[in-house]
Every structure is written in C-alpha cells, then in structure tokens.
Amino acid sequence: MVGCGSIHHPQPKDLGNLEPRTLISHQQIPVMAPEAWLIDESDQDQRLPHHRNPKEFVSLSKLQVQFILTIFTILTLQDLLELCPGKVENYEEKLKNFYREHIHADEEIRYCLEGSGYFDVRDKDDTWIRIWIKEGDMIVLPAGIYHRFTLDTSNYVKLMRLFIGEPVWTAYNRPQEDHPARQVYIKTLESSGVAVKAH
Numbered sequence: 001m002v003g004c005g006s007i008h009h010p011q012p013k014d015l016g017n018l019e020p021r022t023l024i025s026h027q028q029i030p031v032m033a034p035e036a037w038l039i040d041e042s043d044q045d046q047r048l049p050h051h052r053n054p055k056e057f058v059s060l061s062k063l064q065v066q067f068i069l070t071i072f073t074i075l076t077l078q079d080l081l082e083l084c085p086g087k088v089e090n091y092e093e094k095l096k097n098f099y100r101e102h103i104h105a106d107e108e109i110r111y112c113l114e115g116s117g118y119f120d121v122r123d124k125d126d127t128w129i130r131i132w133i134k135e136g137d138m139i140v141l142p143a144g145i146y147h148r149f150t151l152d153t154s155n156y157v158k159l160m161r162l163f164i165g166e167p168v169w170t171a172y173n174r175p176q177e178d179h180p181a182r183q184v185y186i187k188t189l190e191s192s193g194v195a196v197k198a199h
C-alpha cells in the first residue's frame with residue numbers, strides 16, 4: 001500500500017454504484033430492508049413490479065419462516081468501514097475495541113473490498129486462529145464464537161458490513177459463557193462431535 005486511500009483498486013461491476021460512498025470513512029448507509037411482495041399473474045412486462053391490488057407485502061420474518069427448510073438468506077448492507085490511521089475518527093479506540101475478544105448474538109459477515117486484515121477466532125481448544133482476509137474475501141463468523149479483528153501491517157482495509165435482517169452491532173466482551181448465543185454455539189459444536197475445552 002502507498003498512502004491510505006491513495007490506491008484505487010478496480011471494483012466489480014455490481015459494486016460500481018457504491019463507489020461515491022467509499023470516499024467517506026465509516027459512512028452509514030440507510031438500512032433498506034429488502035422488500036418482498038406477492039405478485040399478480042398478469043401478462044404485463046415481467047420487469048414491472050407486478051404488485052397486487054391492494055399491495056401485499058411479505059415481511060422478512062415471514063420469508064424466513066416460509067423458507068426455513070431451504071437456505072434462504074437476504075443480506076443487508078449496513079455500511080462500508082474504512083480503517084486506516086490518520087483517516088478515521090477515533091482510529092485508536094476503534095482498533096482497540098475490535099481487538100478486544102468478544103462475541104455477537106448474530107453472525108458477523110464481512111466482505112473485504114480493499115486492503116487486508118486479520119480476524120482471529122478461537123478454536124475448540126481455546127487457541128487463536130488468525131484468518132487473513134484480503135481483497136475479495138468474505139468471512140462469516142457464527143454467532144457466539146469468540147473473535148477479534150486487527151489491521152495487518154499494510155494498515156488499510158475497507159470492509160462491507162452485512163447483516164441478516166436487522167443490523168445488531170452489540171459486542172459482548174469475554175467472558176460470555178452464559179450468553180444464549182454462546183451456549184447455542186457450544187451446543188452446535190458438541191452435537192457435531194467437537195469436544196470443546198471447558199473454560
């Protein structure tokens with residue numbers, strides 16, 4: 001990397017419309033829940049919305065219930081997070097918080113648009129595994145897994161933060177053995193035959 005933000009990597013075409021936002025660090029993009037609705041059966045142009053009259057929307061939770069037996073997930077883009085010294089407000093504090101061992105009640109989903117960084121995750125023996133995330137990589141951490149994040153020495157990363165349904169940010173710092181998400185995670189591991197070290 002040369003200076004922060006000075007390198008422009010070509011973007012995949014479908015991300016082109018995000019480009020202007022990437023100029024601003026950690027900018028919130030309004031959360032737009034994916035919309036879904038029942039359609040009419042008319043022969044009109046298939047590219048039209050085909051709403052029924054009156055419109056009948058289907059809530060995200062209903063979609064999830066109806067399709068629970070299939071892998072059916074809608075990811076919501078929350079924001080683009082650019083991390084880099086000198087460019088981001090409260091950089092030191094942010095990095096410190098990201099590097100504090102924690103869990104979430106939901107999956108942590110990140111797509112790396114540019115740069116690189118490390119996601120550290122605890123394995124079954126409570127040992128850290130460092131995962132190097134580079135441009136074009138996507139990571140999905142299960143709810144309840146202890147993890148943390150840091151930049152690598154390139155000192156620059158631009159991450160898309162994605163959520164399934166409502167974005168929930170809350171980080172629960174270790175220890176969280178009684179947290180429901182932690183308990184579900186441990187149970188899932190154990191039921192797939194992984195013995196988890198007690199701690």
Ligand SMILES: CSCCC(=O)C(=O)O
Nearest residue numbers: 098108110148149159171
């Ligand atoms: C910089 S994204 C990774 C940091 C993290 O674990 C989080 O945001 O919860």
Ligand SMILES: [Fe+2]
Nearest residue numbers: 102104108171
């Ligand atoms: Fe996290």
Ligand code: NI
Nearest residue numbers: 001007114115
């Ligand atoms: Ni780069």
